[in-house]
Amino acid sequence: MEQRIESVLSRFRVEDGKAFHLKDHRPDDTAGLEMKKKEAAELLQRGVDYLATQQDMLYAQDRWAVLCIFQAMDAAGKDGAIKHVFSGVNPQGCHVASFKAPSANELDHDFLWRHVNALPSRGTIGIHNRSWYEEVLVARVHPAIVESQKLPPKLLTKRIWDERLEDIAAFERYLGRQGVVVLKFFLHVSPEEQRERFLKRVAEPEKHWKFSANDVAERKHWDAYQAAYEAAIRATATPDAPWYVVPADRKWFTRLVVAAAIAKALEGLALHYPVLTDAQRRALVQAREDLGA
Template sequence: MAEPQLDRIAELIAPLRIEPGERVRLRRDHDPGYTAGLDRHRDGEDLLQRGVALLADHQARLAAESTRGVLVVLQALDAAGKDGTIRHVMSGVNPQGVRVHSFKVPSAEERAHDFLWRYSGRLPARGEIAIFNRSHYEEVLVVRVHPELLDQEHQPPAPRGKELWQRRFRAINEWERQLTEDGFHIVKLFLNVSKDEQRKRLLARIDEPAKNWKFSASDLAERKHWADYQRAYADMLAHTSTKHAPWYVIPADHKWFARIAAAAVIADTLIGIDPQYPTLDRKGRRELRQFRGALEKG
Protein backbone atom coordinates (compact mmCIF):
# COMPACT_ATOMS: atom_id res chain seq x y z
CA MET A 1 0.00 0.00 0.00
CA ALA A 2 1.22 3.51 -0.78
CA GLU A 3 2.84 5.22 2.19
CA PRO A 4 0.80 8.47 1.79
CA GLN A 5 -2.41 6.47 2.28
CA LEU A 6 -1.05 4.82 5.43
CA ASP A 7 0.07 8.20 6.72
CA ARG A 8 -3.37 9.67 6.09
CA ILE A 9 -5.06 6.90 8.05
CA ALA A 10 -2.64 7.35 10.96
CA GLU A 11 -3.11 11.12 10.89
CA LEU A 12 -6.90 10.80 10.86
CA ILE A 13 -7.22 8.47 13.83
CA ALA A 14 -4.42 9.80 16.07
CA PRO A 15 -6.56 12.56 17.72
CA LEU A 16 -9.31 10.03 18.43
CA ARG A 17 -7.18 7.63 20.45
CA ILE A 18 -7.28 7.60 24.26
CA GLU A 19 -3.81 7.02 25.63
CA PRO A 20 -3.34 4.75 28.67
CA GLY A 21 -3.83 6.72 31.87
CA GLU A 22 -5.20 9.76 30.04
CA ARG A 23 -7.74 11.87 31.88
CA VAL A 24 -10.93 11.85 29.82
CA ARG A 25 -13.14 14.91 29.69
CA LEU A 26 -15.70 14.18 26.98
CA ARG A 27 -17.47 17.53 26.92
CA ARG A 28 -14.27 19.57 26.95
CA ASP A 29 -11.83 17.57 24.84
CA HIS A 30 -13.93 15.45 22.45
CA ASP A 31 -16.19 17.40 20.09
CA PRO A 32 -18.96 15.14 18.69
CA GLY A 33 -19.11 17.43 15.63
CA TYR A 34 -15.42 17.13 14.74
CA THR A 35 -14.73 16.19 11.09
CA ALA A 36 -10.91 16.59 10.83
CA GLY A 37 -11.38 19.36 8.27
CA LEU A 38 -12.93 16.97 5.75
CA ASP A 39 -15.79 17.93 3.46
CA ARG A 40 -18.65 15.48 3.19
CA HIS A 41 -19.15 15.86 -0.55
CA ARG A 42 -15.52 16.32 -1.58
CA ASP A 43 -13.87 13.77 0.71
CA GLY A 44 -16.52 11.65 2.40
CA GLU A 45 -17.66 9.03 -0.09
CA ASP A 46 -14.21 8.51 -1.61
CA LEU A 47 -12.51 8.01 1.76
CA LEU A 48 -15.20 5.63 2.98
CA GLN A 49 -15.02 3.51 -0.16
CA ARG A 50 -11.24 3.30 0.09
CA GLY A 51 -11.56 2.26 3.73
CA VAL A 52 -14.14 -0.38 2.83
CA ALA A 53 -11.85 -1.71 0.07
CA LEU A 54 -8.93 -1.92 2.51
CA LEU A 55 -11.08 -3.82 4.97
CA ALA A 56 -12.29 -6.25 2.31
CA ASP A 57 -8.75 -7.03 1.15
CA HIS A 58 -7.33 -7.53 4.63
CA GLN A 59 -10.35 -9.46 5.87
CA ALA A 60 -9.92 -11.94 3.01
CA ARG A 61 -6.28 -12.40 3.97
CA LEU A 62 -7.17 -12.71 7.66
CA ALA A 63 -9.64 -15.49 6.85
CA ALA A 64 -7.15 -17.32 4.62
CA GLU A 65 -4.32 -17.06 7.15
CA SER A 66 -6.68 -18.27 9.91
CA THR A 67 -4.27 -17.74 12.83
CA ARG A 68 -5.50 -14.45 14.28
CA GLY A 69 -8.87 -12.82 14.86
CA VAL A 70 -10.30 -9.35 15.44
CA LEU A 71 -12.91 -8.22 17.95
CA VAL A 72 -14.58 -4.87 17.24
CA VAL A 73 -16.32 -3.35 20.27
CA LEU A 74 -18.96 -0.71 19.54
CA GLN A 75 -20.31 1.32 22.44
CA ALA A 76 -22.62 4.32 22.26
CA LEU A 77 -25.69 5.96 23.65
CA ASP A 78 -29.02 5.50 21.87
CA ALA A 79 -29.25 6.89 18.31
CA ALA A 80 -25.48 7.36 17.97
CA GLY A 81 -25.42 5.27 14.78
CA LYS A 82 -24.00 1.87 15.72
CA ASP A 83 -26.15 -0.13 13.29
CA GLY A 84 -25.48 2.23 10.37
CA THR A 85 -21.76 2.19 11.10
CA ILE A 86 -21.70 -1.61 10.98
CA ARG A 87 -23.76 -1.70 7.79
CA HIS A 88 -21.65 0.82 5.87
CA VAL A 89 -18.17 0.05 7.16
CA MET A 90 -18.46 -3.71 6.72
CA SER A 91 -20.36 -3.52 3.41
CA GLY A 92 -17.48 -4.89 1.33
CA VAL A 93 -16.34 -7.81 3.46
CA ASN A 94 -17.26 -11.46 3.03
CA PRO A 95 -20.18 -12.05 5.43
CA GLN A 96 -18.90 -15.57 6.11
CA GLY A 97 -15.91 -14.06 7.89
CA VAL A 98 -17.77 -11.50 10.00
CA ARG A 99 -20.18 -12.09 12.86
CA VAL A 100 -22.23 -9.39 14.59
CA HIS A 101 -23.54 -9.92 18.10
CA SER A 102 -26.06 -7.52 19.64
CA PHE A 103 -26.29 -7.92 23.39
CA LYS A 104 -29.67 -7.21 24.92
CA VAL A 105 -30.89 -7.52 28.51
CA PRO A 106 -29.14 -10.58 30.04
CA SER A 107 -31.16 -13.73 30.55
CA ALA A 108 -31.56 -15.49 33.89
CA GLU A 109 -28.92 -18.02 32.82
CA GLU A 110 -26.48 -15.25 31.90
CA ARG A 111 -27.05 -13.44 35.20
CA ALA A 112 -26.25 -16.66 37.03
CA HIS A 113 -22.64 -16.56 35.72
CA ASP A 114 -19.80 -14.08 36.11
CA PHE A 115 -20.26 -10.78 34.29
CA LEU A 116 -17.96 -11.70 31.37
CA TRP A 117 -19.42 -15.16 30.76
CA ARG A 118 -21.97 -14.36 28.06
CA TYR A 119 -19.43 -12.38 26.04
CA SER A 120 -16.79 -15.11 26.08
CA GLY A 121 -19.03 -17.38 24.04
CA ARG A 122 -19.32 -14.83 21.21
CA LEU A 123 -15.64 -14.14 20.61
CA PRO A 124 -14.27 -14.52 17.06
CA ALA A 125 -12.61 -17.68 15.88
CA ARG A 126 -9.19 -17.44 14.26
CA GLY A 127 -9.61 -15.85 10.84
CA GLU A 128 -12.83 -14.08 11.83
CA ILE A 129 -13.93 -10.57 12.71
CA ALA A 130 -16.56 -10.39 15.44
CA ILE A 131 -18.46 -7.18 16.17
CA PHE A 132 -20.01 -6.59 19.57
CA ASN A 133 -22.90 -4.15 19.15
CA ARG A 134 -22.84 -3.16 22.81
CA SER A 135 -20.49 -5.35 24.79
CA HIS A 136 -18.96 -6.37 28.10
CA TYR A 137 -18.62 -2.64 28.80
CA GLU A 138 -22.35 -2.50 29.49
CA GLU A 139 -21.37 -4.07 32.82
CA VAL A 140 -19.59 -0.84 33.86
CA LEU A 141 -22.02 1.53 32.14
CA VAL A 142 -25.70 0.58 32.32
CA VAL A 143 -25.20 -1.31 35.57
CA ARG A 144 -23.35 1.68 37.00
CA VAL A 145 -26.09 4.14 36.04
CA HIS A 146 -28.73 1.68 37.27
CA PRO A 147 -27.11 0.01 40.30
CA GLU A 148 -30.37 -1.75 41.13
CA LEU A 149 -29.49 -4.16 38.29
CA LEU A 150 -26.71 -5.54 40.47
CA ASP A 151 -29.34 -7.06 42.74
CA GLN A 152 -30.34 -9.37 39.86
CA GLU A 153 -26.82 -10.79 39.56
CA HIS A 154 -26.98 -12.66 42.90
CA GLN A 155 -23.43 -11.68 43.81
CA PRO A 156 -21.96 -12.55 47.22
CA PRO A 157 -21.75 -9.67 49.69
CA ALA A 158 -18.92 -7.31 48.69
CA PRO A 159 -18.23 -3.58 48.64
CA ARG A 160 -19.91 -1.70 45.83
CA GLY A 161 -19.43 1.80 44.53
CA LYS A 162 -15.98 2.81 43.31
CA GLU A 163 -14.34 -0.39 44.51
CA LEU A 164 -16.69 -2.54 42.43
CA TRP A 165 -16.01 -0.60 39.23
CA GLN A 166 -12.26 -0.71 39.82
CA ARG A 167 -12.48 -4.50 40.18
CA ARG A 168 -14.43 -4.78 36.95
CA PHE A 169 -12.03 -2.49 35.10
CA ARG A 170 -9.14 -4.71 36.19
CA ALA A 171 -10.99 -7.87 35.17
CA ILE A 172 -11.78 -6.45 31.72
CA ASN A 173 -8.20 -5.28 31.16
CA GLU A 174 -6.79 -8.67 32.17
CA TRP A 175 -9.30 -10.51 29.96
CA GLU A 176 -8.49 -8.33 26.96
CA ARG A 177 -4.75 -8.70 27.53
CA GLN A 178 -5.09 -12.48 27.55
CA LEU A 179 -7.05 -12.33 24.28
CA THR A 180 -4.49 -10.13 22.54
CA GLU A 181 -1.61 -12.31 23.71
CA ASP A 182 -3.41 -15.27 22.17
CA GLY A 183 -3.69 -13.55 18.78
CA PHE A 184 -7.03 -11.76 19.00
CA HIS A 185 -6.77 -8.03 18.32
CA ILE A 186 -9.32 -5.71 19.90
CA VAL A 187 -10.69 -2.52 18.32
CA LYS A 188 -12.75 -0.40 20.72
CA LEU A 189 -14.92 2.39 19.32
CA PHE A 190 -17.07 4.78 21.34
CA LEU A 191 -19.47 6.69 19.07
CA ASN A 192 -19.68 10.07 20.78
CA VAL A 193 -22.96 11.82 19.94
CA SER A 194 -24.08 15.14 21.42
CA LYS A 195 -27.27 15.47 23.43
CA ASP A 196 -28.77 17.85 20.87
CA GLU A 197 -28.00 15.57 17.93
CA GLN A 198 -29.47 12.62 19.81
CA ARG A 199 -32.65 14.65 20.35
CA LYS A 200 -32.91 15.34 16.61
CA ARG A 201 -32.46 11.68 15.74
CA LEU A 202 -35.04 10.55 18.28
CA LEU A 203 -37.49 13.11 16.89
CA ALA A 204 -36.86 11.75 13.40
CA ARG A 205 -37.81 8.30 14.65
CA ILE A 206 -41.16 9.73 15.69
CA ASP A 207 -41.77 11.99 12.69
CA GLU A 208 -40.65 9.69 9.86
CA PRO A 209 -42.91 6.64 9.38
CA ALA A 210 -40.06 4.53 8.03
CA LYS A 211 -38.19 5.08 11.30
CA ASN A 212 -41.09 4.61 13.73
CA TRP A 213 -40.04 1.05 14.45
CA LYS A 214 -36.74 2.30 15.84
CA PHE A 215 -38.30 4.42 18.55
CA SER A 216 -38.58 3.09 22.08
CA ALA A 217 -39.91 4.81 25.18
CA SER A 218 -36.82 3.48 26.96
CA ASP A 219 -34.73 5.85 24.82
CA LEU A 220 -36.38 8.80 26.54
CA ALA A 221 -36.03 7.20 29.95
CA GLU A 222 -32.30 6.67 29.43
CA ARG A 223 -31.89 10.21 28.10
CA LYS A 224 -32.80 11.51 31.55
CA HIS A 225 -29.57 9.93 32.79
CA TRP A 226 -27.40 11.72 30.20
CA ALA A 227 -25.01 13.29 32.72
CA ASP A 228 -24.61 9.99 34.60
CA TYR A 229 -23.74 8.19 31.38
CA GLN A 230 -21.22 10.87 30.40
CA ARG A 231 -19.42 10.40 33.72
CA ALA A 232 -19.56 6.61 33.44
CA TYR A 233 -18.18 6.67 29.89
CA ALA A 234 -15.37 9.06 30.82
CA ASP A 235 -14.33 6.86 33.74
CA MET A 236 -14.52 3.72 31.63
CA LEU A 237 -12.41 5.23 28.83
CA ALA A 238 -9.79 6.46 31.29
CA HIS A 239 -9.43 3.10 33.07
CA THR A 240 -9.73 0.63 30.18
CA SER A 241 -7.83 2.25 27.32
CA THR A 242 -4.64 0.21 27.32
CA LYS A 243 -1.63 -0.22 25.05
CA HIS A 244 -2.91 -3.60 23.87
CA ALA A 245 -6.56 -2.49 23.50
CA PRO A 246 -6.94 1.30 23.22
CA TRP A 247 -10.22 3.16 22.95
CA TYR A 248 -11.04 5.53 20.09
CA VAL A 249 -13.63 8.26 20.63
CA ILE A 250 -15.43 8.57 17.28
CA PRO A 251 -17.20 11.92 16.72
CA ALA A 252 -20.72 10.81 15.76
CA ASP A 253 -22.79 13.94 15.13
CA HIS A 254 -22.02 13.57 11.41
CA LYS A 255 -22.75 10.00 10.40
CA TRP A 256 -20.60 10.18 7.27
CA PHE A 257 -17.52 11.13 9.29
CA ALA A 258 -18.21 8.55 12.00
CA ARG A 259 -18.22 5.84 9.33
CA ILE A 260 -14.96 7.08 7.80
CA ALA A 261 -13.28 7.24 11.21
CA ALA A 262 -14.53 3.79 12.25
CA ALA A 263 -13.36 2.27 8.96
CA ALA A 264 -9.96 3.95 9.37
CA VAL A 265 -9.43 2.56 12.88
CA ILE A 266 -10.41 -0.98 11.89
CA ALA A 267 -8.32 -0.79 8.71
CA ASP A 268 -5.33 0.48 10.69
CA THR A 269 -5.60 -2.54 12.98
CA LEU A 270 -5.74 -4.99 10.08
CA ILE A 271 -2.86 -3.24 8.32
CA GLY A 272 -0.85 -3.63 11.53
CA ILE A 273 -1.66 -7.34 11.66
CA ASP A 274 -0.69 -7.65 7.98
CA PRO A 275 -2.26 -11.10 7.43
CA GLN A 276 -0.88 -13.08 4.50
CA TYR A 277 -2.26 -15.71 2.18
CA PRO A 278 -0.70 -19.11 2.99
CA THR A 279 2.05 -20.27 0.66
CA LEU A 280 2.74 -23.84 -0.36
CA ASP A 281 6.03 -25.60 0.23
CA ARG A 282 7.94 -27.34 -2.58
CA LYS A 283 5.95 -30.55 -2.22
CA GLY A 284 2.64 -28.70 -2.35
CA ARG A 285 3.64 -26.79 -5.48
CA ARG A 286 4.73 -30.02 -7.15
CA GLU A 287 1.36 -31.61 -6.37
CA LEU A 288 -0.44 -28.60 -7.84
CA ARG A 289 1.50 -28.98 -11.08
CA GLN A 290 0.47 -32.62 -11.20
CA PHE A 291 -3.18 -31.70 -10.64
CA ARG A 292 -2.94 -29.06 -13.35
CA GLY A 293 -1.53 -31.60 -15.77
CA ALA A 294 -4.37 -34.00 -15.02
CA LEU A 295 -6.98 -31.26 -15.58
CA GLU A 296 -5.41 -30.17 -18.87
CA LYS A 297 -5.72 -33.72 -20.15
CA GLY A 298 -9.47 -33.43 -19.62
Protein backbone atom coordinates in the same frame (compact mmCIF):
# COMPACT_ATOMS: atom_id res chain seq x y z
CA MET B 1 -2.19 10.25 2.35
CA GLU B 2 -1.15 7.65 4.92
CA GLN B 3 0.28 10.38 7.17
CA ARG B 4 -2.96 12.34 6.86
CA ILE B 5 -5.01 9.29 7.89
CA GLU B 6 -2.77 8.61 10.88
CA SER B 7 -3.00 12.26 11.90
CA VAL B 8 -6.79 12.02 11.94
CA LEU B 9 -6.82 8.68 13.77
CA SER B 10 -4.36 9.81 16.43
CA ARG B 11 -6.74 12.68 17.18
CA PHE B 12 -9.38 10.21 18.37
CA ARG B 13 -7.32 7.22 19.53
CA VAL B 14 -6.84 6.84 23.28
CA GLU B 15 -4.00 4.52 24.31
CA ASP B 16 -3.37 5.86 27.80
CA GLY B 17 -6.44 6.77 29.76
CA LYS B 18 -4.75 8.45 32.71
CA ALA B 19 -5.15 11.96 31.30
CA PHE B 20 -8.36 11.29 29.36
CA HIS B 21 -11.26 13.70 29.72
CA LEU B 22 -14.35 13.29 27.60
CA LYS B 23 -14.93 17.05 27.57
CA ASP B 24 -11.80 17.39 25.44
CA HIS B 25 -13.55 15.55 22.57
CA ARG B 26 -16.22 17.30 20.51
CA PRO B 27 -19.05 15.18 19.04
CA ASP B 28 -19.14 17.42 15.93
CA ASP B 29 -15.39 17.35 15.25
CA THR B 30 -14.46 16.43 11.67
CA ALA B 31 -10.71 17.06 11.95
CA GLY B 32 -11.05 19.91 9.49
CA LEU B 33 -12.50 17.67 6.78
CA GLU B 34 -15.48 18.93 4.83
CA MET B 35 -16.92 17.03 1.89
CA LYS B 36 -20.15 16.44 0.06
CA LYS B 37 -22.22 13.33 0.69
CA LYS B 38 -21.15 11.77 -2.62
CA GLU B 39 -17.45 12.38 -1.90
CA ALA B 40 -17.75 10.83 1.55
CA ALA B 41 -19.57 7.80 0.11
CA GLU B 42 -16.87 7.30 -2.51
CA LEU B 43 -14.08 7.56 0.06
CA LEU B 44 -15.86 5.12 2.36
CA GLN B 45 -16.29 2.67 -0.51
CA ARG B 46 -12.54 2.73 -1.09
CA GLY B 47 -12.05 1.92 2.56
CA VAL B 48 -14.63 -0.86 2.42
CA ASP B 49 -12.92 -2.41 -0.61
CA TYR B 50 -9.56 -2.27 1.17
CA LEU B 51 -11.04 -3.88 4.28
CA ALA B 52 -12.47 -6.68 2.15
CA THR B 53 -9.00 -7.46 0.76
CA GLN B 54 -7.40 -7.40 4.22
CA GLN B 55 -10.17 -9.53 5.69
CA ASP B 56 -9.70 -12.12 2.94
CA MET B 57 -6.03 -12.49 3.88
CA LEU B 58 -6.93 -12.56 7.59
CA TYR B 59 -9.26 -15.48 6.90
CA ALA B 60 -6.78 -17.32 4.69
CA GLN B 61 -3.86 -16.85 7.11
CA ASP B 62 -5.97 -18.12 10.03
CA ARG B 63 -3.71 -16.79 12.78
CA TRP B 64 -5.19 -13.54 14.08
CA ALA B 65 -8.70 -12.62 15.18
CA VAL B 66 -10.05 -9.07 15.38
CA LEU B 67 -12.69 -7.95 17.87
CA CYS B 68 -14.43 -4.63 17.22
CA ILE B 69 -16.47 -3.35 20.17
CA PHE B 70 -19.08 -0.64 19.60
CA GLN B 71 -20.45 1.39 22.49
CA ALA B 72 -22.57 4.51 22.36
CA MET B 73 -25.57 6.38 23.65
CA ASP B 74 -28.83 5.61 21.86
CA ALA B 75 -29.10 6.95 18.28
CA ALA B 76 -25.36 7.55 17.99
CA GLY B 77 -25.23 5.42 14.83
CA LYS B 78 -23.74 2.07 15.88
CA ASP B 79 -25.99 0.01 13.62
CA GLY B 80 -25.37 2.28 10.64
CA ALA B 81 -21.62 2.29 11.13
CA ILE B 82 -21.51 -1.50 11.34
CA LYS B 83 -23.74 -1.85 8.29
CA HIS B 84 -21.75 0.51 6.07
CA VAL B 85 -18.18 -0.22 7.18
CA PHE B 86 -18.55 -3.99 6.90
CA SER B 87 -20.74 -4.00 3.81
CA GLY B 88 -18.01 -5.51 1.62
CA VAL B 89 -16.63 -8.07 4.08
CA ASN B 90 -17.20 -11.75 3.35
CA PRO B 91 -19.92 -12.89 5.81
CA GLN B 92 -18.06 -16.19 6.17
CA GLY B 93 -15.22 -14.39 7.92
CA CYS B 94 -17.30 -12.04 10.04
CA HIS B 95 -19.58 -12.48 13.05
CA VAL B 96 -21.88 -9.87 14.58
CA ALA B 97 -23.21 -10.22 18.12
CA SER B 98 -25.72 -7.77 19.60
CA PHE B 99 -26.14 -7.87 23.35
CA LYS B 100 -29.47 -7.08 24.99
CA ALA B 101 -30.46 -7.51 28.64
CA PRO B 102 -29.01 -10.81 29.95
CA SER B 103 -31.24 -13.88 30.12
CA ALA B 104 -31.91 -15.90 33.27
CA ASN B 105 -29.28 -18.42 32.17
CA GLU B 106 -26.72 -15.66 31.54
CA LEU B 107 -27.39 -14.20 34.98
CA ASP B 108 -26.38 -17.54 36.46
CA HIS B 109 -22.84 -16.97 35.13
CA ASP B 110 -20.15 -14.32 35.55
CA PHE B 111 -20.67 -11.11 33.58
CA LEU B 112 -18.05 -12.00 30.95
CA TRP B 113 -19.49 -15.45 30.21
CA ARG B 114 -21.92 -14.58 27.44
CA HIS B 115 -19.37 -12.35 25.75
CA VAL B 116 -16.65 -15.00 25.82
CA ASN B 117 -19.03 -17.34 24.02
CA ALA B 118 -19.29 -14.80 21.19
CA LEU B 119 -15.57 -14.12 20.72
CA PRO B 120 -14.30 -14.39 17.12
CA SER B 121 -12.32 -17.44 16.07
CA ARG B 122 -8.94 -17.13 14.37
CA GLY B 123 -9.16 -15.67 10.89
CA THR B 124 -12.39 -13.81 11.57
CA ILE B 125 -13.61 -10.35 12.58
CA GLY B 126 -15.99 -10.24 15.52
CA ILE B 127 -18.31 -7.25 15.89
CA HIS B 128 -19.89 -6.71 19.29
CA ASN B 129 -22.78 -4.26 19.26
CA ARG B 130 -22.53 -3.36 22.95
CA SER B 131 -20.29 -5.54 25.10
CA TRP B 132 -18.98 -6.30 28.58
CA TYR B 133 -18.71 -2.54 29.02
CA GLU B 134 -22.45 -2.44 29.65
CA GLU B 135 -21.58 -3.90 33.06
CA VAL B 136 -19.75 -0.68 33.99
CA LEU B 137 -22.06 1.69 32.10
CA VAL B 138 -25.79 0.99 32.29
CA ALA B 139 -25.28 -1.15 35.40
CA ARG B 140 -23.39 1.71 37.02
CA VAL B 141 -26.06 4.26 36.16
CA HIS B 142 -28.80 1.88 37.33
CA PRO B 143 -27.48 0.03 40.43
CA ALA B 144 -30.63 -2.11 40.62
CA ILE B 145 -29.21 -4.08 37.68
CA VAL B 146 -26.25 -5.21 39.75
CA GLU B 147 -28.53 -6.14 42.63
CA SER B 148 -30.36 -8.54 40.27
CA GLN B 149 -27.18 -10.34 39.23
CA LYS B 150 -27.16 -12.80 42.15
CA LEU B 151 -23.75 -11.78 43.45
CA PRO B 152 -22.95 -12.66 47.07
CA PRO B 153 -23.84 -9.59 49.17
CA LYS B 154 -20.31 -9.19 50.53
CA LEU B 155 -19.05 -8.57 46.97
CA LEU B 156 -21.37 -5.62 46.42
CA THR B 157 -18.97 -3.01 47.72
CA LYS B 158 -18.13 0.53 46.64
CA ARG B 159 -15.14 -0.90 44.76
CA ILE B 160 -17.21 -3.05 42.43
CA TRP B 161 -16.82 -0.67 39.46
CA ASP B 162 -13.06 -0.36 39.85
CA GLU B 163 -12.84 -4.14 40.25
CA ARG B 164 -14.89 -4.78 37.11
CA LEU B 165 -12.78 -2.36 35.12
CA GLU B 166 -9.64 -4.09 36.39
CA ASP B 167 -11.08 -7.44 35.30
CA ILE B 168 -11.99 -6.09 31.86
CA ALA B 169 -8.53 -4.59 31.33
CA ALA B 170 -6.89 -7.86 32.40
CA PHE B 171 -9.16 -9.89 30.11
CA GLU B 172 -8.43 -7.66 27.12
CA ARG B 173 -4.72 -8.02 27.85
CA TYR B 174 -5.20 -11.79 27.88
CA LEU B 175 -7.01 -11.68 24.53
CA GLY B 176 -4.14 -9.72 23.00
CA ARG B 177 -1.71 -12.39 24.14
CA GLN B 178 -3.86 -14.99 22.39
CA GLY B 179 -3.80 -13.21 19.04
CA VAL B 180 -7.08 -11.32 19.35
CA VAL B 181 -6.76 -7.68 18.32
CA VAL B 182 -9.20 -5.61 20.39
CA LEU B 183 -10.50 -2.31 18.98
CA LYS B 184 -13.03 -0.30 20.98
CA PHE B 185 -15.20 2.41 19.47
CA PHE B 186 -17.18 4.91 21.51
CA LEU B 187 -19.43 6.81 19.11
CA HIS B 188 -19.61 10.18 20.83
CA VAL B 189 -22.89 11.93 20.02
CA SER B 190 -24.12 15.23 21.46
CA PRO B 191 -27.45 15.43 23.32
CA GLU B 192 -28.69 17.95 20.73
CA GLU B 193 -27.98 15.61 17.82
CA GLN B 194 -29.49 12.67 19.69
CA ARG B 195 -32.65 14.71 20.21
CA GLU B 196 -32.89 15.48 16.48
CA ARG B 197 -32.49 11.82 15.60
CA PHE B 198 -35.17 10.80 18.09
CA LEU B 199 -37.55 13.35 16.55
CA LYS B 200 -36.89 11.87 13.09
CA ARG B 201 -37.72 8.43 14.40
CA VAL B 202 -41.02 9.76 15.70
CA ALA B 203 -41.82 11.66 12.50
CA GLU B 204 -40.89 9.03 9.90
CA PRO B 205 -43.06 5.87 9.86
CA GLU B 206 -40.26 3.67 8.51
CA LYS B 207 -38.19 4.56 11.58
CA HIS B 208 -40.89 3.99 14.21
CA TRP B 209 -39.51 0.54 14.96
CA LYS B 210 -36.26 2.13 16.12
CA PHE B 211 -37.96 4.32 18.68
CA SER B 212 -38.45 3.41 22.33
CA ALA B 213 -39.86 5.66 25.03
CA ASN B 214 -37.18 4.26 27.31
CA ASP B 215 -34.53 5.86 25.08
CA VAL B 216 -35.95 9.27 25.90
CA ALA B 217 -36.14 8.43 29.59
CA GLU B 218 -32.44 7.54 29.58
CA ARG B 219 -31.61 11.10 28.47
CA LYS B 220 -32.29 12.14 32.07
CA HIS B 221 -29.15 10.22 33.03
CA TRP B 222 -26.96 11.81 30.36
CA ASP B 223 -24.34 13.22 32.74
CA ALA B 224 -24.13 9.95 34.67
CA TYR B 225 -23.53 8.03 31.45
CA GLN B 226 -20.86 10.47 30.32
CA ALA B 227 -19.08 10.07 33.66
CA ALA B 228 -19.32 6.27 33.38
CA TYR B 229 -17.89 6.30 29.85
CA GLU B 230 -15.03 8.53 30.93
CA ALA B 231 -14.20 6.23 33.85
CA ALA B 232 -14.30 3.16 31.59
CA ILE B 233 -12.03 4.66 28.96
CA ARG B 234 -9.60 5.99 31.55
CA ALA B 235 -9.28 2.55 33.14
CA THR B 236 -9.04 0.36 30.02
CA ALA B 237 -7.35 2.33 27.21
CA THR B 238 -4.00 0.75 26.31
CA PRO B 239 -1.78 0.65 23.20
CA ASP B 240 -2.83 -2.97 22.60
CA ALA B 241 -6.54 -2.38 23.22
CA PRO B 242 -7.12 1.28 22.34
CA TRP B 243 -10.33 3.23 22.47
CA TYR B 244 -11.40 5.40 19.56
CA VAL B 245 -13.60 8.25 20.75
CA VAL B 246 -15.29 8.86 17.41
CA PRO B 247 -17.31 12.05 16.83
CA ALA B 248 -20.81 10.86 15.94
CA ASP B 249 -22.75 14.02 15.06
CA ARG B 250 -21.77 13.57 11.38
CA LYS B 251 -22.49 10.01 10.30
CA TRP B 252 -20.30 10.18 7.21
CA PHE B 253 -17.30 11.14 9.32
CA THR B 254 -18.02 8.50 11.96
CA ARG B 255 -17.98 5.75 9.34
CA LEU B 256 -14.77 7.00 7.73
CA VAL B 257 -12.94 7.02 11.07
CA VAL B 258 -14.15 3.53 12.01
CA ALA B 259 -13.14 2.10 8.62
CA ALA B 260 -9.72 3.78 8.75
CA ALA B 261 -9.05 2.57 12.30
CA ILE B 262 -9.82 -1.05 11.44
CA ALA B 263 -7.76 -0.86 8.24
CA LYS B 264 -4.84 0.58 10.23
CA ALA B 265 -5.03 -2.27 12.75
CA LEU B 266 -5.15 -4.92 10.01
CA GLU B 267 -2.14 -3.36 8.29
CA GLY B 268 -0.17 -3.81 11.49
CA LEU B 269 -0.67 -7.58 11.37
CA ALA B 270 1.45 -8.03 8.21
CA LEU B 271 -1.28 -10.16 6.67
CA HIS B 272 -0.54 -12.27 3.61
CA TYR B 273 -1.88 -15.31 1.85
CA PRO B 274 -0.31 -18.58 3.03
CA VAL B 275 2.91 -19.50 1.20
CA LEU B 276 2.75 -22.97 -0.33
CA THR B 277 5.31 -25.58 0.57
CA ASP B 278 7.25 -27.42 -2.13
CA ALA B 279 5.03 -30.45 -1.63
CA GLN B 280 1.89 -28.33 -2.09
CA ARG B 281 3.31 -26.80 -5.27
CA ARG B 282 4.04 -30.25 -6.66
CA ALA B 283 0.51 -31.29 -5.80
CA LEU B 284 -0.84 -28.28 -7.72
CA VAL B 285 1.25 -29.18 -10.77
CA GLN B 286 -0.01 -32.75 -10.59
CA ALA B 287 -3.59 -31.58 -10.22
CA ARG B 288 -3.21 -29.36 -13.28
CA GLU B 289 -1.87 -32.28 -15.30
CA ASP B 290 -4.66 -34.56 -14.12
CA LEU B 291 -7.33 -32.01 -14.97
CA GLY B 292 -5.73 -31.39 -18.34
CA ALA B 293 -5.82 -35.08 -19.13
